[in-house]
Amino acid sequence: MIKPTESELEILNILWAEGPSNVRSVNEIMNQQKEVGYTTTLKLMQIMTQKGLVERDESSRTHIYSAKIKAEDIQGEMLDKLLNSAFGGSASKLVLSALGSGKASAKELEEIKALIQKLEKDGNQ
Amino acid sequence: MIKPTESELEILNILWAEGPSNVRSVNEIMNQQKEVGYTTTLKLMQIMTQKGLVERDESSRTHIYSAKIKAEDIQGEMLDKLLNSAFGGSASKLVLSALGSGKASAKELEEIKALIQKLEKDGNQ
DNA sequence: AATTATCTACGAACAATTTCGTATAATTTA
DNA sequence: TAAATTATACGAAATTGTTCGTAGATAATT
DSSP: OOOOOHHHHHHHHHHHHHOSBOHHHHHHHHHTTSOOOHHHHHHHHHHHHHHTSEEEEOSSSSOEEEEOSOHHHHHHHHHHHHHHHHSTTOHHHHHHHHHHTTOSOHHHHHHHHHHHHHHHHHHTO | OOOOOHHHHHHHHHHHHHOSBOHHHHHHHHHHHSOOOHHHHHHHHHHHHHHTSEEEEOSSSSOEEEEOSOHHHHHHHHHHHHHHHHSTTOHHHHHHHHHHTTOSOHHHHHHHHHHHHHHHHHHTO
């Protein structure tokens, strides 16, 4: 699978959140965080099309782009990379670090607990 | 805080694992994975010194480098970045993805469960 | 003491990524 | 319909990161 660069990932995130979009609206969302020229975003999205990261509907003048890869796939891959590059392969260290920062809500903690219980049950069979 | 590049992170990992080291030994460990010239590693470590990522003891001809930042700090920072760049800020999605890949042992799952319980308890007070 | 090995410093080539200017075409507005 | 706006395409500059060659100093070996 093709690995997106930093900027490409930003765009993918927008497409995942917003669904199929044109360059202008992607660029506007990008600009909420940092200033980026329109043609910069355009160029990136063109490159992403070439790489097969996004799909482009050219039926009208304003092209519509949509993410071609699933968020989960990239997430899993990047997580794996981080796991090995920064956490020495220890998933628990990573999880502990993630939970420790206090970013998960009570409901989310429940979800995680439920998954752990399931994993433990399956593991014992 | 300064964000290390890919290569710099590799070196930091070695320094975290091995403790204070000279360029040669870092380079040798690097070479176990991929071929890298000695001066390449040297240059990287010099740059890292400038950036303040490592500290250098110059008291003898062969300089000794040690990581200046804690593994936990970088880990937390990189995790945070990944969280926002690839998981839309949802810590639970990240954790679920990490646990789902089956990389955590039974003992690790217990650790995580214990932390969750602690978090839930603290949160209710 | 001369040769060889090992070390740092440093510039610069190379590569990947990001940014944007300019050209050109289509559409909308005045 | 002329002018202004809004698109895409594309080349190339700018930026960032990586790699390494060469020079010069110090230390070890013969």
